[in-house]
Amino acid sequence: MAAPSTPAPDRAPSGAPRPGGPATLAGHTVSRIGYGAMQLARLRGDTNAAAAVLRRAWELGVDHIDTAQFYGDGFVNTVIGQTFGPEDKVVIISKVGAETHPGGDRPLRPAQRPEQLRASVEDNLATLRLDRIPVVNLRRLDVGPGLRASGDQLVDLDDQLAALIALREEGKIGAIGLSSVTFDTLNRALPAGIACVQNAYSLLMRSDEDMLALCGAENIAWIPYFPLGSAFEGIPKVTEAPAVTATARSLGCTPAQIGLAWLLRHAPNTLLIPGTANTAHLQANIATAQITLDDATLAQLDAIAAGPQD
Numbered sequence: 001m002a003a004p005s006t007p008a009p010d011r012a013p014s015g016a017p018r019p020g021g022p023a024t025l026a027g028h029t030v031s032r033i034g035y036g037a038m039q040l041a042r043l044r045g046d047t048n049a050a051a052a053v054l055r056r057a058w059e060l061g062v063d064h065i066d067t068a069q070f071y072g073d074g075f076v077n078t079v080i081g082q083t084f085g086p087e088d089k090v091v092i093i094s095k096v097g098a099e100t101h102p103g104g105d106r107p108l109r110p111a112q113r114p115e116q117l118r119a120s121v122e123d124n125l126a127t128l129r130l131d132r133i134p135v136v137n138l139r140r141l142d143v144g145p146g147l148r149a150s151g152d153q154l155v156d157l158d159d160q161l162a163a164l165i166a167l168r169e170e171g172k173i174g175a176i177g178l179s180s181v182t183f184d185t186l187n188r189a190l191p192a193g194i195a196c197v198q199n200a201y202s203l204l205m206r207s208d209e210d211m212l213a214l215c216g217a218e219n220i221a222w223i224p225y226f227p228l229g230s231a232f233e234g235i236p237k238v239t240e241a242p243a244v245t246a247t248a249r250s251l252g253c254t255p256a257q258i259g260l261a262w263l264l265r266h267a268p269n270t271l272l273i274p275g276t277a278n279t280a281h282l283q284a285n286i287a288t289a290q291i292t293l294d295d296a297t298l299a300q301l302d303a304i305a306a307g308p309q310d
Helices: 038-043 047-059 071-083 114-128 157-169 183-192 209-217 242-251 255-266 279-290 295-302
Strands: 022-025 028-031 064-066 091-096 098-100 108-110 135-139 176-179 194-198
Touching (some): 028 064, 038 047, 047 279, 071 114, 091 114, 091 176, 157 176, 157 183, 176 183, 183 194, 242 255, 242 295, 255 279
Parallel strands (some): 064 091, 091 135, 135 176, 176 194
Antiparallel strands (some): 022 028
C-alpha cells in the first residue's frame, strides 16, 4: 500500500485516521493507540502470521510499536525489521535493561550495566534493521512486577543515563525513555531529557498518579503497560471489575475496551500499546478510539478503588 508523503496530523502514514487522534512522542507525531509487540512471540516460527498482524496494525493507523530484543529471543524484532521499511514511517520504541536467560529459572535476567545497555542497543539495531532506534527505554527495575536487580546489577542511575546519552549523541538512539521506575528516579533523570515513561498502570492500579502528573507537566508521554491488569500477584484485572463490565454492557462494547478507553480519557499525554497476536483482537483494541465515555460514566469509573501495588 502506498503511503502519502505528507499526511495530515490526524492521518497516519498509511493514510488511515490515527486511532485516538494525534499525540507527540519524542518529537514524532503518532497515534495515541499504538501496538505492543510482546505477544508476537507466541507466533515464533510463523513469520508470515506475525508480519500479517503488524501490517494490519499499520493499515489501521498504528504508527508506533513497542518492542524489545528479548521478546521471543530476537524473533519479534526480526519480524518488525523485515516487515517495515523507512517508507512506512513507523516509530519504534525498544527497551534495554534485561536479556534472555536460556536454561535459567526465569526466562529473563537483568542486564543493567552500562556495557550491557550498549550491547543491547547494538542487538536491537541489527535485528530491527535500523541505523537509529527512535526511542529506547531503560527498564530500570526499581519497581515490579517481575525482575528486580541485585548484586552487580544494582547500577547507579547516572552511570546508566551516561551510557544512553552517549548512544544518543552517537546517533544510535533518538530519545531516552524509562520503564519500571519510581517518582524519584524520574525526577533525577529529567535533566537527561526523558521522552516517555512506561510503568504498570491501569484503572485499578493508580498509585503512580503523581508520576503521571509530572509527565504531563514535562511533556513526557505516559505509556502504561499491563493496562488491563495481569496474572502477576497484586495487579488486579480491570475486565473483572463490576463497574467496568456494567459499563461495557450499557455501551455495547467489551470490558477490555472500557479499560483502554478510560486510560485515553484520563490523561491527554497517555499513549496505549495494547498487544495481541490476533488480528480480530487487534481491531477491537483499535476500535477503542471510537468509544465515548461521558462525564457521568467517567465519574463512576473514577470512583473504583485502586488495587494494591508494591
